[in-house]
Amino acid sequence: MSDVPNELKYVASHEWIRVESDGTVTVGVTDHAQDLLGDVVFVELPGAGTELSAGDEAGVVESVKAASDIYAPLSGEVIEINEDLEESPELVNSDPYGDGWFFKLKLSDTSELDDLLDADGYAELCEAES
Amino acid sequence: MATHRDPALAILDPHEGLRREMALLQSVVDGDRQAGLLLWRCAPSIVVPRRLTHKPGFDRACEAMAGRGWPVIVRDTGGDLTPQSPGLINVALAFRQRRADGGIRDSYLKLCNPLIDCLRGLGIEAYCASVEGAFCDGDYNLVVGGRKLAGTAQRWRKLAPATGAADDMFAVLAHAVILVDEDLDTLWHVGNAFYRHCGLEARIDERLHVSLAELLPDAGPALLEQSLERFRACFDDCLQSPCDTSDQ
Numbered sequence: 001m002s003d004v005p006n007e008l009k010y011v012a013s014h015e016w017i018r019v020e021s022d023g024t025v026t027v028g029v030t031d032h033a034q035d036l037l038g039d040v041v042f043v044e045l046p047g048a049g050t051e052l053s054a055g056d057e058a059g060v061v062e063s064v065k066a067a068s069d070i071y072a073p074l075s076g077e078v079i080e081i082n083e084d085l086e087e088s089p090e091l092v093n094s095d096p097y098g099d100g101w102f103f104k105l106k107l108s109d110t111s112e113l114d115d116l117l118d119a120d121g122y123a124e125l126c127e128a129e130s
Numbered sequence: 131m132a133t134h135r136d137p138a139l140a141i142l143d144p145h146e147g148l149r150r151e152m153a154l155l156q157s158v159v160d161g162d163r164q165a166g167l168l169l170w171r172c173a174p175s176i177v178v179p180r181r182l183t184h185k186p187g188f189d190r191a192c193e194a195m196a197g198r199g200w201p202v203i204v205r206d207t208g209g210d211l212t213p214q215s216p217g218l219i220n221v222a223l224a225f226r227q228r229r230a231d232g233g234i235r236d237s238y239l240k241l242c243n244p245l246i247d248c249l250r251g252l253g254i255e256a257y258c259a260s261v262e263g264a265f266c267d268g269d270y271n272l273v274v275g276g277r278k279l280a281g282t283a284q285r286w287r288k289l290a291p292a293t294g295a296a297d298d299m300f301a302v303l304a305h306a307v308i309l310v311d312e313d314l315d316t317l318w319h320v321g322n323a324f325y326r327h328c329g330l331e332a333r334i335d336e337r338l339h340v341s342l343a344e345l346l347p348d349a350g351p352a353l354l355e356q357s358l359e360r361f362r363a364c365f366d367d368c369l370q371s372p373c374d375t376s377d378q
Contacts, residue, residue: 036233038234042184055288060180066234066286067208067286068286
């Protein structure tokens with residue numbers, strides 16, 4: 001069973017979302033997603049300042065098995081990306097909820113947070129997929 | 131003047147070939163079709179995954195290789211460097227796939243199993259395996275007697291909401307490049323020259339590959355055209371209605 005931390009929110013496309021104390025959110029891909037992808041060898045992220053709408057393609061993850069799009073789970077402006085992934089993309093595999101985060105968003109519509117899955121809902125989704 | 135009985139025999143500029151592949155994938159993303167097939171041949175070039183574009187020596191390597199008549203083009207399906215030339219056949223299969231445990235494996239098998247069956251019909255026993263040191267190595271190379279005959283890669287994208295598909299249903303482009311009838315040593319020398327110019331330690335071991343022409347020494351000059359016909363036919367079953375094929 002993949003790790004699904006209770007304090008995070010999720011979307012069905014396997015991104016996780018952490019709401020920070022200043023109202024911004026941090027985004028990454030889940031343990032389940034990184035396990036499906038296999039060893040990650042490259043992550044292409046949106047530039048800081050990019051405006052994204054929920055569901056937009058926000059980047060690409062290349063693993064040894066496949067390349068897969070990253071999606072914006074919420075609408076907002078990219079205010080920071082994880083530059084460590086440029087040199088160390090394997091952080092997505094080794095620490096998906098920590099050092100393997102992708103980008104931070106300043107939300108443009110906080111009501112979208114209500115549409116996110118909680119840990120139980122996401123775990124059920126993963127269970128259904130397996 | 132030569133005429134092309136099969137449109138896939140035309141040699142495409144690599145940008146155009148890759149554009150057609152992504153258009154095929156997009157048509158599945160948009161729900162315009164459930165699945166589709168594209169076969170094509172590529173003008174001499176070096177196709178690389180996006181990750182190599184971030185290497186410090188990438189621009190220098192592109193300039194050096196373009197000067198030798200081998201332009202470098204970026205593709206969106208991951209994998210590793212792949213020299214392209216008209217003696218190779220590209221097979222791109224797009225379809226819907228659940229992103230569940232084993233989804234990537236299943237997608238590779240959708241591409242590889244029909245090709246393995248096709249090759250068996252020619253008396254060639256191929257299988258999926260890694261060949262360390264071969265070009266664009268991965269677990270789903272098509273291998274014959276320990277030597278690599280084809281490389282594979284995949285791109286996954288979400289289906290458009292308008293398709294009404296379940297959240298875990300994705301569009302996949304699974305791609306193979308098959309070594310049919312080519313001077314392979316030239317390809318590997320070119321690939322290794324790119325790696326050197328780019329400052330990378332990776333090298334392709336030329337001894338680890340085999341072409342269809344080598345496996346079928348009596349095939350004659352029609353091998354490419356016959357191979358295209360066979361490869362297309364082997365996907366008929368998985369492209370039955372409502373699936374379709376495309377050479378556009």
